[in-house]
Amino acid sequence: MNQQTIERIRKFTEERDWDQFHSASNLAKSIVIEAAELLECFQWSDTEYDLQHVKEELADVMVYCQNMLDKLGLDADEIINSKMDQNEAKYPAEQAKGSSAKYDAYLKK
Amino acid sequence: MNQQTIERIRKFTEERDWDQFHSASNLAKSIVIEAAELLECFQWSDTEYDLQHVKEELADVMVYCQNMLDKLGLDADEIINSKMDQNEAKYPAEQAKGSSAKYDAYLKK
Amino acid sequence: MNQQTIERIRKFTEERDWDQFHSASNLAKSIVIEAAELLECFQWSDTEYDLQHVKEELADVMVYCQNMLDKLGLDADEIINSKMDQNEAKYPAEQAKGSSAKYDAYLKK
Amino acid sequence: MNQQTIERIRKFTEERDWDQFHSASNLAKSIVIEAAELLECFQWSDTEYDLQHVKEELADVMVYCQNMLDKLGLDADEIINSKMDQNEAKYPAEQAKGSSAKYDAYLKK
Numbered sequence: 001m002n003q004q005t006i007e008r009i010r011k012f013t014e015e016r017d018w019d020q021f022h023s024a025s026n027l028a029k030s031i032v033i034e035a036a037e038l039l040e041c042f043q044w045s046d047t048e049y050d051l052q053h054v055k056e057e058l059a060d061v062m063v064y065c066q067n068m069l070d071k072l073g074l075d076a077d078e079i080i081n082s083k084m085d086q087n088e089a090k091y092p093a094e095q096a097k098g099s100s101a102k103y104d105a106y107l108k109k
Numbered sequence: 110m111n112q113q114t115i116e117r118i119r120k121f122t123e124e125r126d127w128d129q130f131h132s133a134s135n136l137a138k139s140i141v142i143e144a145a146e147l148l149e150c151f152q153w154s155d156t157e158y159d160l161q162h163v164k165e166e167l168a169d170v171m172v173y174c175q176n177m178l179d180k181l182g183l184d185a186d187e188i189i190n191s192k193m194d195q196n197e198a199k200y201p202a203e204q205a206k207g208s209s210a211k212y213d214a215y216l217k218k
Numbered sequence: 219m220n221q222q223t224i225e226r227i228r229k230f231t232e233e234r235d236w237d238q239f240h241s242a243s244n245l246a247k248s249i250v251i252e253a254a255e256l257l258e259c260f261q262w263s264d265t266e267y268d269l270q271h272v273k274e275e276l277a278d279v280m281v282y283c284q285n286m287l288d289k290l291g292l293d294a295d296e297i298i299n300s301k302m303d304q305n306e307a308k309y310p311a312e313q314a315k316g317s318s319a320k321y322d323a324y325l326k327k
Numbered sequence: 328m329n330q331q332t333i334e335r336i337r338k339f340t341e342e343r344d345w346d347q348f349h350s351a352s353n354l355a356k357s358i359v360i361e362a363a364e365l366l367e368c369f370q371w372s373d374t375e376y377d378l379q380h381v382k383e384e385l386a387d388v389m390v391y392c393q394n395m396l397d398k399l400g401l402d403a404d405e406i407i408n409s410k411m412d413q414n415e416a417k418y419p420a421e422q423a424k425g426s427s428a429k430y431d432a433y434l435k436k
Contacts, residue, residue: 001110005186008193017207021371025155028148029370031170032250035141036363043356044348046134059192062174068167077114083168084117098126130262138261141359145254152247153239219328223404226411235425243373249388250362257355264352276395277410279358283389295332301386302335316344
């Protein structure tokens, strides 16, 4: 997401004075609610879906993620790179490569 | 998210040959699963939460969102700006401003 | 769920004095969190899953549903039969029968 | 849920020939989708909610849970009592009693 898009999201919230509803907890609820709407695109079929609908729901998830970053004063690149450090240490490429079984063992807790 | 972070996420998937598991449907499931783990940080309290844990779970949601963008060949800024066009038309600032009741009426379907 | 099982769930909460944490909102969060753990059993495969794990996660969802019924003083059969009245009116058997397209059109909003 | 309600749910599915869409995986998706709609009743407020809407969404979650029990040939009381055996062993009443901190430590993984 580029800076212009981020500013547009912030301005949207500010102009409506909606920051008051954006507690971290409410935003966490909102992210899961939108994520479930995204999943609904695939509820009865894994392969046939309405791409336009998928785009809209995915965008909703990402907008609420940005709202949460803003609420908590977090930087997307910083928290993602920290998590990727963990992921790379946890799933070494040579061991994890191409194996569904290993993928499963690694990714399922 | 900057280009370097995006490339790191892509390389992580490629090096492990995990693209084969990243159907749009599986990624939609993954996004909601991680979103629920984020919500778990707020399960019993809206105000007391482990910020480090929140950062990690929010990062997980965002990484899977990027995986889905990549899978479907989508651009984050494009889909978010299209959705913001819709949002701005749907919730005019002057009407929506600062009112919880209006916020509710607007945002709840 | 029979009465004995319902009583066991109630006693479990009472003996731990946990009713204080069971606001309707916290229980709604808990239901979606457990539902996502159930979905995790199917995250990377629709057909290969650990049945024992599925049983445990489905049980968790149902226990929290019972907790919510208790919290709000609701009766499972009453609310389900009311909803089934709506469903039967909304999806007449003769029209909905056996058609995936119709199923889709009916069930997707 | 009494036997009559269970039979009504089964008959509803049979008469529409919808069992073909009820894979365990699709039902897991459906449960989380409905659970998120239940959560949506509490998206912006923990205390003000539309009880009628809550009833309908909770009923939807429970109907899909019954669909999954039926699909996998499971008995609600059996899987719930097995899980309650685990819960009682894991959270001894005398230790867990009334403490939010303990509740947290116990319930959060």
